[in-house]
Amino acid sequence: MEHKEPPIYVTKPHLPDLEKVYPYIQRIWENGVLTNSGPFHQELESKLESTLDISHLRLCNNGTSAIMAALFTANLSGEVITTPYTFAATTHSIKLCGLTPVFADVEGDSFGLCPMAVERAITQQTSAILAVHVYGRPCNVEALKDIAEKYNLKLIYDASHAFGCEYQGRSLLSYGDYSTLSFHATKVFNTFEGGAVVSSNKECADRINLIKNFGISGEDMIPYLGFNGKMNEFSAAIGMLQLDEISLILSKRKQVAEWYDEELIGLEVVSVPKPIDGHVSNYSYYPIIMCGEAEGVRDRVVSFMCDKGVHPRKYFYPLMSNICQYKDLDSALKDRLPVANKLSNNVLCLPIYPSLTRPEVKRVCEALKGALNQK
Ligand SMILES: *Cc1c(COP(=O)(O)O)cnc(C)c1O
Numbered sequence: 526m527e528h529k530e531p532p533i534y535v536t537k538p539h540l541p542d543l544e545k546v547y548p549y550i551q552r553i554w555e556n557g558v559l560t561n562s563g564p565f566h567q568e569l570e571s572k573l574e575s576t577l578d579i580s581h582l583r584l585c586n587n588g589t590s591a592i593m594a595a596l597f598t599a600n601l602s603g604e605v606i607t608t609p610y611t612f613a614a615t616t617h618s619i620k621l622c623g624l625t626p627v628f629a630d631v632e633g634d635s636f637g638l639c640p641m642a643v644e645r646a647i648t649q650q651t652s653a654i655l656a657v658h659v660y661g662r663p664c665n666v667e668a669l670k671d672i673a674e675k676y677n678l679k680l681i682y683d684a685s686h687a688f689g690c691e692y693q694g695r696s697l698l699s700y701g702d703y704s705t706l707s708f709h710a711t712k713v714f715n716t717f718e719g720g721a722v723v724s725s726n727k728e729c730a731d732r733i734n735l736i737k738n739f740g741i742s743g744e745d746m747i748p749y750l751g752f753n754g755k756m757n758e759f760s761a762a763i764g765m766l767q768l769d770e771i772s773l774i775l776s777k778r779k780q781v782a783e784w785y786d787e788e789l790i791g792l793e794v795v796s797v798p799k800p801i802d803g804h805v806s807n808y809s810y811y812p813i814i815m816c817g818e819a820e821g822v823r824d825r826v827v828s829f830m831c832d833k834g835v836h837p838r839k840y841f842y843p844l845m846s847n848i849c850q851y852k853d854l855d856s857a858l859k860d861r862l863p864v865a866n867k868l869s870n871n872v873l874c875l876p877i878y879p880s881l882t883r884p885e886v887k888r889v890c891e892a893l894k895g896a897l898n899q900k
Pocket of ligand 1: 611615657683709719
C-alpha cells in the first residue's frame with residue numbers, strides 16, 4: 526500500500542511563537558489604543574524603515590489600499606500604463622481610482638514592464654506608469670525612470686513581492702516615486718493583512734497619511750478624497766514579532782531555492798529564471814517556465830502534480846488583459862503582449878516557504894519530473 530503523504534501547498538504563512546504574542550496583546554489591552562497610528566504602528570513604521578534602509582514608509586491595512594493610496598496621492602488622470610502580468614489588485618486599483626489601465630508587454634528575463642513597450646503605449650492622456658517587481662525581481666528601473674522623466678509621468682512600483690530585495694546596492698523600494706508593499710499572509714513578511722507605501726519624499730508620505738485616513742487633515746478639515754486604509758494595532762504588533770525573525774525567514778527561503786536549483790539542474794524542458802546582476806533576492810517565489818518540448822503542457826503538469834498531493838500555482842494566470850474586466854479594453858492591443866501571454870501560459874510557481882524541508886522539495890521535484898515524463 527502506498528503511504529499517502531500530506532499535501533504540500535504553494536505557501537505556508539510564517540507565524541511567531543504564540544507565547545511571544547501574548548505580551549504584545551496585553552500591551553494593546555493596557556493601552557486601549559486599537560488603531561489610528563497607535564504605539565505599535567509607530568514602532569513598526571520606524572523599525573521597517575531602519576531594517577529596509579529606506580525613508581518615508583507609511584503602513585496600510587493591505588497591499589491593495591497601499592496601491593490605491595499611492596495612485597490617489599500621485600494626483601493622476603486619464604491613463605496609467607501597466608503590466609498585464611500581475612495579480613488582480615494592481616489593475617483593479619487603477620480602475621477603482623477612476624483611471625484607465627493601458628497594458629504594455631513585459632520582458633522575458635525580468636518579467637517586468639518592457640521600457641520600449643511602455644514608450645510606445647504613451648499618449649496625451651498618460652499620467653503614470655504602474656510597474657510590478659514580479660517575484661521580487663527588479664524591473665528595468667533605470668530605463669523606466671528615464672521614460673518617466675522624459676514624458677513627465679509619475680512612476681509607481683507595486684513592490685508587493687519585493688520586501689527586503691536590493692538592487693545595485695540599495696533597497697529596491699527606493700526606486701520610483703512610490704513603491705507599495707503587501708504584508709498579506711502569503712507574502713515573505715506578513716502581518717496577517719497589511720501593506721505599506723514607500724514615498725520618495727516627506728510631502729508625499731504626509732499626503733499618504735491623509736488619504737489613508739479618509740482625507741482628514743485636522744479636526745474640522747477634510748481636504749482630500751480618501752478612504753480607510755489604516756493598519757490596526759494587532760497587525761502592527763504581529764509585524765514587530767515577524768520582523769524579529771526576518772533574517773531567519775529569508776535565509777530559510779534561500780536554502781529552499783538552492784535545493785530546487787540542485788534538483789532541477791539539467792532538466793531541459795524547464796527554465797529557471799537567471800539571477801539579475803546587482804539583485805539581492807528575497808526568494809519570495811520559485812517560478813519555472815515550461816519550454817522546449819514542454820511548452821504548452823503546463824496545465825497538464827499542474828493536474829498531475831495535484832494528484833500527487835503537490836500544489837504549485839499558476840502565478841500569474843490568467844493574464845489581466847485576458848479577464849472579462851479588461852478584455853475589451855485590450856482587444857486592439859492583443860498583438861502587443863506576446864511575451865506576457867507566453868509566460869502566463871507556461872509559468873508555474875513551486876512551493877516555497879521557510880519550513881519546507883529537503884525531502885519535501887525532493888517530493889515536489891519528483892512530482893514535477895513525473896508530470897513532464899507523462900506523454
Ligand atoms: C499580494 C499582491 C497584491 C495585493 O496585496 P493585498 O495585501 O492582498 O491587498 C498586489 N499586487 C501584487 C503583485 C501582489 O502579489
